[in-house]
Amino acid sequence: MSPTQLGLGILWPAFWTGLPIKLAFVLLFLALGMVHFETRIGLAFLMLLTSPVTVFALPTIILGLESHIGEGVGIALLFLLAIPIDIWALGVVGRTFFLERLRREPPEGLGLTLWWKCALVGAVFLPVLWVAVSATTQASISGVHSMFEMEFLKFVPVAEKISIELVLWGTVATGVLLLLLVAGLSLVGRMIRGTVESARPASESYQGLITRWDLMRVPLDQGLMLTALTGGAVVLSLLFWSSLPVFTPHPHECCKKPEAKAAPAFKPLETLNKDEKLLAQLAAQVELLEKQQAEAELEKEKSKGKGKAGKDAVKAPAATAPVPPAAMKP
């Protein structure tokens, strides 16, 4: 089995095994107002829930690279709680993986061994991945944008341009991300390989192996397990419902989202009446101004010469007489 397959074979099911328990805590912390996520919720969730590899990497990324996924004491608390959950999940997954896929006897303390190895690789590798993928994405976006600024590509319509740009920079960014993820999984696999090689091969037949593997997934004391789970679920549910805000919770200062705005409500009759009044007022003002202007000109002409001034003064208002607004017509 290749190191990449080994890394993926352990990390993928371990992520899903720990996920429901961590989700329950995330939900509780959200209800208690202890966690506030920024708009990049998908990223925040992923980082928090893949904690076997992000437990040391995320603080490095937040502090060292000044990235921000949210606020609240719940984020740190979640990481602390995630440590035992991950050790347990890696232990369950690791034991079954060793027996069923590798056909080897799982060594003692496998969960803890796998956890510190994964956490170590994550702490070194994830910040590198973060920087590399961010830089590649930024570079490819600006490269593609400048390409479409060229004269001979300006004819491309907006919708087509958006999709083509997205495909171009998205392919580059996704390619780099996938390559680095494979490299990271391979690193995890290489770290684990030593533990695999030191484990002794299982001696039973395949059927016997599967029976052991199957029983390994079932708790020894099922009654106790069921009672503990039910009790835990009841306590978490009570805590959740008692802490759930009665009215919409206000977003934290750090994580306010831009408000969606729509045009004010359009009420045809009111708008029409308002416009009619406004037009009538404006028409009256125009009429008054013109009258004043005409009177002023008449006064001026009178002072120059009576005969000619009188004729012009009669003509002027008639030429600029206000047209009644369309809205005022029946």
Add this chain to the structure above:
Amino acid sequence: MSHTPSTSTEATILEKVIDFVDERVGLKLLAAKMLNEPVPGGSRWAYVFGSVLLFIFIMQAVTGVLLMFYYVPTADHAYASTQYILHDVDYGWFLLSYHFWGSTAMVVCVFAHMSQVFLWGAYKKPRELIWLVGLALFGIVMGFGFTGYLLPWDQRAYWATTVGVEIMDKTPLFGDFMARFLKGGATPGQMTLSRFFVIHVMVLPAALMGLAGLHLFLFRSAGPAGPFRGTPEELKAKTDYFFPRQIWKDIVGMAAVFACICALAFWEPVVLLEEATPDPGDYHPEPEWYFLFLFQLLRLKMFSGEFGQFVGAMALPGAFMALLAALPFIDRDPERNIFKRPIALIGWVVVMAAILIFTISAIINREFLD
């Protein structure tokens, strides 16, 4: 005088009640049939989507009924009653936000379930009918999303519906009738709201319950398909009953989805825009996110004009759905391993990538409109 000693084998009240019901409806046989279904190759996380969908539907029904206690389906009061639910009813914001995000979760899980069935080759003989009923259920889920979107009666709801009905109008033969029937007038109004409400709370739930029952019956008749690879020895060794392992996985899946929906309700609670009016003002109408890819597709130059819009809005999606319906009858090769079905694998990747690209493009396109 002899007394019959009371022994531990004496039936308890609960057992007596169960026996009473069992004698009349065959409860124990039914439970045995439901729970002791063999799952070839054993339980898997990939099989949880069907049960999760059923769970989401039940939760949508429960939250929907609770919302109906306060919601008034009239053009005059729909908006105000929704605002009342959001701001005045205790936990109303959470109920409405859960219902809103539940519909999104339902669409996501339908896509996941259909993808799993497609990739596992589980639509092939003898499971063609399960696939066809599943496609009808997919249509119903989309219908739920479309009809439910109008009910808050804000600008977003009004204009998304207007755009959706206009797209429907382009269907040849019955498009005009469907559009007129749904709108009930020249512009969306009271008749539209009433019809959407009735379809959303009565017609679609009834259709979904009936078809979901048929889907389950057909699934139980044909049996689970099992994994698409593995030696016969491996499959035989791992084969297990539906209870307890698959049921346990289903419960965990349901709990995880419940937690995700609640978390989304916290992160992005429902906020209404202004009340619906026939003037969009500065608002740029767009449908719900799962129709965004189609909306963006229609913005492309090649789909402009009357004929182009018809091709993009109706002909292409219609042809795609027809292809999906015909799939079990076209693809008769018994091979189920997706890695030995390159056309199916490439086709799935292309469709998913296209949906993703056009959805993100539609989101980026908003900046150009603003």
